[in-house]
Amino acid sequence: MHIFNEDKLIQIFCMVDDFCKEYSKIIQQRLLTGHRHRKNLPEPSLSISEIMTIEILYHLSADFPFLSGQFFHRSLSFASSFD
Numbered sequence: 001m002h003i004f005n006e007d008k009l010i011q012i013f014c015m016v017d018d019f020c021k022e023y024s025k026i027i028q029q030r031l032l033t034g035h036r037h038r039k040n041l042p043e044p045s046l047s048i049s050e051i052m053t054i055e056i057l058y059h060l061s062a063d064f065p066f067l068s069g070q071f072f073h074r075s076l077s078f079a080s081s082f083d
Contacts, residue, residue, distance in 0.1 A: 012056060017049040 009053070009057070013049065013053045016052045016056065017047075020047075020049045020052065
């Protein structure tokens, strides 16, 4: 079982965030221009970097604590680190 401390979580998040910023630049250059057909949808409350970090930590976890909800609560306890 992997134990993730706050420093490791921040390190993973920073790496993911850096990747997402660079990837976004590349994708923006390759998008087709024109009218977007997006209706008035609410903005997501989590960034892509935050979602990917949660996914990575989930897959690195040996006991798959999402099944019991422990992982989600543990992730929320570190959320204040990113404010």
